Amino acid sequence: MVLTTSTEVLLLASGDLRLAANQKCWAAQAEMEAQLTAALEKQGWSVRRAHPYDPAKQHGFIDSQKMGMEVFRGIDPTQPLIVAESVWQYSHHVLAGLTTHQGPILTVANWSGQWPGLVGMLNLNGCLTKAGVTYSTLWSEDFTDAFFTQGLEQWLATGRIEQDASHVRSLPAVTLPSADEETGRSFGRQFREQKAIMGVFDEGCMGMYNAIVPDELLHATGIFKERLSQSTLYAAMREVSDADAQQVLDWLLAKGMKFNWGTDEATQLTKRQTLLQCKMYVAAVRLAADFGCDTIGIQYQQGLKDLVPASDLVEGLLNNTDRPPVFSTTGEELYAGQALPHFNEVDECAGLDALLTYRLWNELGMSGETTLHDIRWGEAYDTGEGEEFVWVFLISGAAPPAHFIDEYKGASSERQTPMYFRLGGGTLRGVSRPGAIVWSRVYVQDGKLHCDLGVGEVVSLPAAETQRRWQETTPEWPIMHAVLCGVSRDQLMGRHKANHIQVVYAPYAAKAHQMCRIKAAALAELGVEVHFCGDVKGVTTTSAMSRATQATVLG
Numbered sequence: 104m105v106l107t108t109s110t111e112v113l114l115l116a117s118g119d120l121r122l123a124a125n126q127k128c129w130a131a132q133a134e135m136e137a138q139l140t141a142a143l144e145k146q147g148w149s150v151r152r153a154h155p156y157d158p159a160k161q162h163g164f165i166d167s168q169k170m171g172m173e174v175f176r177g178i179d180p181t182q183p184l185i186v187a188e189s190v191w192q193y194s195h196h197v198l199a200g201l202t203t204h205q206g207p208i209l210t211v212a213n214w215s216g217q218w219p220g221l222v223g224m225l226n227l228n229g230c231l232t233k234a235g236v237t238y239s240t241l242w243s244e245d246f247t248d249a250f251f252t253q254g255l256e257q258w259l260a261t262g263r264i265e266q267d268a269s270h271v272r273s274l275p276a277v278t279l280p281s282a283d284e285e286t287g288r289s290f291g292r293q294f295r296e297q298k299a300i301m302g303v304f305d306e307g308c309m310g311m312y313n314a315i316v317p318d319e320l321l322h323a324t325g326i327f328k329e330r331l332s333q334s335t336l337y338a339a340m341r342e343v344s345d346a347d348a349q350q351v352l353d354w355l356l357a358k359g360m361k362f363n364w365g366t367d368e369a370t371q372l373t374k375r376q377t378l379l380q381c382k383m384y385v386a387a388v389r390l391a392a393d394f395g396c397d398t399i400g401i402q403y404q405q406g407l408k409d410l411v412p413a414s415d416l417v418e419g420l421l422n423n424t425d426r427p428p429v430f431s432t433t434g435e436e437l438y439a440g441q442a443l444p445h446f447n448e449v450d451e452c453a454g455l456d457a458l459l460t461y462r463l464w465n466e467l468g469m470s471g472e473t474t475l476h477d478i479r480w481g482e483a484y485d486t487g488e489g490e491e492f493v494w495v496f497l498i499s500g501a502a503p504p505a506h507f508i509d510e511y512k513g514a515s516s517e518r519q520t521p522m523y524f525r526l527g528g529g530t531l532r533g534v535s536r537p538g539a540i541v542w543s544r545v546y547v548q549d550g551k552l553h554c555d556l557g558v559g560e561v562v563s564l565p566a567a568e569t570q571r572r573w574q575e576t577t578p579e580w581p582i583m584h585a586v587l588c589g590v591s592r593d594q595l596m597g598r599h600k601a602n603h604i605q606v607v608y609a610p611y612a613a614k615a616h617q618m619c620r621i622k623a624a625a626l627a628e629l630g631v632e633v634h635f636c637g638d639v640k641g642v643t644t645t646s647a648m649s650r651a652t653q654a655t656v657l658g
């Protein structure tokens with residue numbers, strides 16, 4: 104173990120498991136670390152990397168849990184430590200070490216959409232929260248702004264940063280209109296009593312410890328896991344005929360969906376890849392029906408991606424009510440007229456939310472297509488109603504065409520980026536239509552299920568601005584331009600316990616507020632601790648212990 108001086112901070116960078124991603128994204132990480140180091144030096148502190156740049160691998164990331172444990176074995180456990188992120192990373196690479204680290208921990212990301220660094224940091228925050236590890240968190244565009252500088256100063260002086268949680272009202276501190284409360288609770292009771300099966304095709308994706316819900320917590324909501332395997336899915340794909348796959352593709356083409364096909368398997372989407380994805384779609388529905396699943400999640404980013412094209416197109420189709428029909432081998436249509444809610448990256452928190460949301464919306468006569476997105480990035484934009492902070496919600500898979508402008512006609516399938524998906528596969532890409540939404544996030548904290556939820560609006564941006572946002576991030580993935588009501592950028596970042604956020608449309612704004620209240624009551628009935636975030640109309644604060652005294656202190 105290396106002993107250290109009292110004004111030295113250790114810096115760690117967790118990365119992807121995939122060499123191609125780590126190499127491609129390293130330059131951005133090196134640049135961010137230089138800026139962060141300059142900011143620390145300005146405050147009289149020095150920075151030492153806890154692990155070196157590896158010239159053979161051509162990157163300086165911790166790229167496995169094994170390496171992460173080794174790095175932690177060599178450091179002073181009492182020293183202040185920063186995990187710096189400008190890329191998508193696997194939290195379990197550093198989780199083991201962080202669970203026993205005694206010194207102050209700070210997670211930091213650069214405010215950039217280029218690579219999913221904010222997403223990586225938010226996942227790590229969610230994992231640390233679930234693991235009960237105390238941490239602080241910060242983000243910055245260039246590491247010289249007042250918000251970052253003051254936060255850093257506070258952390259260096261005290262080992263903790265207070266986040267502004269004045270936008271949060273927990274359920275016990277408010278009252279809901281009794282009709283909404285009763286609607287939600289009676290739905291929740293019925294949901295729990297009826298019970299449901301969550302099909303999990305290989306649990307745990309990319310080190311996302313936060314996305315695994317302990318069975319006991321899930322059982323209390325009425326949901327039970329069916330542990331399935333991606334090998335079974337692969338085997339089932341081989342049983343799907345070419346004709347069945349072609350029928351799925353013909354259905355999509357007839358709907359007006361576009362496929363950006365080329366011929367180079369290594370860099371372009373090919374028709375062959377799409378047809379394999381169609382087989383996966385049919386196989387997934389058949390397996391789900393065989394096991395009686397009400398929702399499924401396919402892990403896909405490890406294992407399956409090395410055998411077949413990615414599952415993104417499949418996931419988006421499953422989340423749409425209007426989707427290509429799938430028949431059993433005996434000719435019966437499976438899940439006819441329904442979506443089969445799919446939780447991307449087997450994020451079980453999202454799976455619980457998606458199933459409850461889809462059913463609740465349907466029960467109340469609305470279409471309930473729902474998806475998670477990554478909280479990827481965002482910038483202020485003048486939408487015509489003055490400058491607002493417009494988030495880039497973006498995800499590789501799972502967004503349903505019902506969310507897009509012009510639905511299938513507005514959708515295209517683009518080749519998944521080769522650094523993540525060597526064997527390709529197409530996405531289901533579109534621009535989410537303007538409208539009112541309810542957003543939410545289920546997470547695990549203190550051994551309990553919690554849910555933050557609020558209301559938002561998807562805004563319309565000029566085509567050039569959409570293109571710019573795509574170019575600043577990942578242009579192959581579906582995008583949503585979201586404004587959250589009464590929640591600032593920094594409030595969301597300081598509070599959110601996951602890389603993902605769940606969204607569902609409501610027919611108009613007042614309905615979104617009402618559905619947010621009803622959904623909160625339904626979740627509460629399932630034993631979930633509910634927190635309203637931002638402006639949710641019709642929620643009356645009844646207890647003085649709400650806002651100010653609920654300010655969370657992280658770190």
Ligand SMILES: C[C@H](O)[C@@H](O)[C@@H](O)C(=O)CO
Nearest residue numbers: 191219222477499523602
């Ligand atoms: C393809 C990548 O691994 C993405 O899946 C990653 O950036 C995420 O979306 C994480 O939520």
